[in-house]
Amino acid sequence: MPHPDVMEKLVSLCKRRGFIFQSSEIYGGTGSVWDYGPLGVELKKNLKDRWWHAMVRARSDIEGLDAAILMHPRVWEASGHVAGFTDPMVDCKTCKARFRADKLEDAACPRKPSKHPGEHGDCALTEPRNFNLMFKTFMGPVEESASVVYLRPETAQGIYVNFLNVQQASRQKIPFGIAQIGKAFRNEITPGNFIFRTREFEQMEMQFFVDPASDHMQWFEYWKAQRMQWHRSLGLQEDRLLFHAHTPEELAHYARAAFDIQFDFGGTLGFQEIEGVHHRGDFDLSRHQEYSTKRLEYADQVNNRRYLPFVVETSVGADRTTLAVLVNAYREEAVAGEEEGRVVLGLLPSLAPIKAGIFPLTKKEGMPEFAEKLASDLRPHFPVFLDESGAIGRRYRRQDEIGTPWCITIDGQTMVDGTVTVRDRDTLAQERIAATALRDVLATRLP
Numbered sequence: 468m469p470h471p472d473v474m475e476k477l478v479s480l481c482k483r484r485g486f487i488f489q490s491s492e493i494y495g496g497t498g499s500v501w502d503y504g505p506l507g508v509e510l511k512k513n514l515k516d517r518w519w520h521a522m523v524r525a526r527s528d529i530e531g532l533d534a535a536i537l538m539h540p541r542v543w544e545a546s547g548h549v550a551g552f553t554d555p556m557v558d559c560k561t562c563k564a565r566f567r568a569d570k571l572e573d574a575a576c577p578r579k580p581s582k583h584p585g586e587h588g589d590c591a592l593t594e595p596r597n598f599n600l601m602f603k604t605f606m607g608p609v610e611e612s613a614s615v616v617y618l619r620p621e622t623a624q625g626i627y628v629n630f631l632n633v634q635q636a637s638r639q640k641i642p643f644g645i646a647q648i649g650k651a652f653r654n655e656i657t658p659g660n661f662i663f664r665t666r667e668f669e670q671m672e673m674q675f676f677v678d679p680a681s682d683h684m685q686w687f688e689y690w691k692a693q694r695m696q697w698h699r700s701l702g703l704q705e706d707r708l709l710f711h712a713h714t715p716e717e718l719a720h721y722a723r724a725a726f727d728i729q730f731d732f733g734g735t736l737g738f739q740e741i742e743g744v745h746h747r748g749d750f751d752l753s754r755h756q757e758y759s760t761k762r763l764e765y766a767d768q769v770n771n772r773r774y775l776p777f778v779v780e781t782s783v784g785a786d787r788t789t790l791a792v793l794v795n796a797y798r799e800e801a802v803a804g805e806e807e808g809r810v811v812l813g814l815l816p817s818l819a820p821i822k823a824g825i826f827p828l829t830k831k832e833g834m835p836e837f838a839e840k841l842a843s844d845l846r847p848h849f850p851v852f853l854d855e856s857g858a859i860g861r862r863y864r865r866q867d868e869i870g871t872p873w874c875i876t877i878d879g880q881t882m883v884d885g886t887v888t889v890r891d892r893d894t895l896a897q898e899r900i901a902a903t904a905l906r907d908v909l910a911t912r913l914p
């Protein structure tokens with residue numbers, strides 16, 4: 468069965484509950500730029516922490532890096548972005564809208580949204596022109612062409628230019644990798660679909676350097692498998708994930724092989740790329756060596772060789788994966804014996820922004836004081852939310868909707884024996900646990 472289109476409902480939930488707001492909303496909003504609110508920032512941070520842990524902390528062969536957004540302008544000449552980081556663009560002379568010439572089938576005609584641009588009789592599309600996606604700005608107090616710098620359109624170049632710095636400082640031997648998380652900027656012609664395609668976004672990239680004389684394709688296969696496994700570990704449903712091999716037309720001229728990991732966003736958006744795994748050969752390092760005139764070869768002291776390594780890159784969007792996680796988690800379901808159904812975000816507990824809601828059943832008999840103490844005992848260990856107001860059913864619903872895995876209720880029995888009820892978001896099962904044991908019990912349930 469096809470997955471339903473939940474985007475509109477998700478956009479509204481994200482705003483209402485403080486996951487994601489449109490940037491500069493009070494001024495009418497900025498096109499395709501989004502701000503993460505209190506819950507969204509936690510969700511995205513949990514996702515990034517998971518990536519950092521899997522790619523850097525849990526491995527001895529990958530080093531972390533945090534390179535600057537602004538780089539020497541020659542970097543982007545060497546990388547090929549100044550000359551070739553373009554998308555074909557067409558304008559409609561009738562409605563003045565601008566579209567990506569290669570994505571017309573994904574766009575709607577502003578005058579007749581049921582048609583694609585060019586399909587409506589009044590459309591007057593220009594010939595495609597190349598449009599560079601890099602944002603330009605000026606470095607220093609003088610605005611002249613000599614001081615033009617770019618906002619980086621990808622984080623990878625910060626890794627290439629630091630390849631030898633990191634290798635020598637960390638004394639890593641090939642094969643090894645360098646990873647970083649950071650902002651990237653692209654002046655996309657047709658952004659949209661909420662945080663799927665935005666003009667400012669975060670990437671999590673890793674470049675793995677291998678000996679060209681070794682079986683480098685084995686590393687490519689290794690990283691493909693590792694990265695798919697990582698997406699599965701987020702709880703993304705098996706039937707929503709697939710590999711897409713780049714066709715010869717899609718393959719960048721320097722790439723030896725490239726696969727996208729695609730996720731099914733449901734509705735008309737369907738399967739779309741969330742991560743790219745690319746075998747880039749020695750293209751980037753050889754270009755930087757040529758443009759900077761600095762040697763970037765690796766010195767293999769064991770075999771007494773010097774060479775430019777090949778690179779296998781894994782590149783995933785933090786925002787696009789956050790959207791995949793939200794789409795994957797959203798569900799509406801009926802509740803036995805109740806008229807109103809519930810909306811649930813079935814997030815993996817370790818990704819959920821809040822781990823437990825804490826509810827005193829009534830405002831009497833010392834229950835609020837007990838709940839406050841429990842919340843302040845747990846808070847240094849997990850994000851918890853104390854909710855004292857409203858019917859208990861409504862309090863449950865509020866937590867279900869934001870993906871909180873457990874709700875803890877303090878009731879009359881608590882005041883007698885110190886136990887509380889713990890309700891599971893997905894099974895709705897309730898169990899009694901001693902309040903003093905909660906911290907350990909919840910910790911074991913946070914995969």
Ligand code: ATP
Pocket residue numbers: 621653655662663664665666667668670740741742743782783784785786787788
């Ligand atoms: P697309 O074809 O969707 O524009 P791409 O092939 O240009 O993507 P890459 O350059 O390989 O993307 O970037 C790696 C990852 O960065 C993508 O898989 C995606 O998750 C993320 N990404 C790229 N562009 C954007 C964007 N404009 N907004 C949000 N995330 C993005």
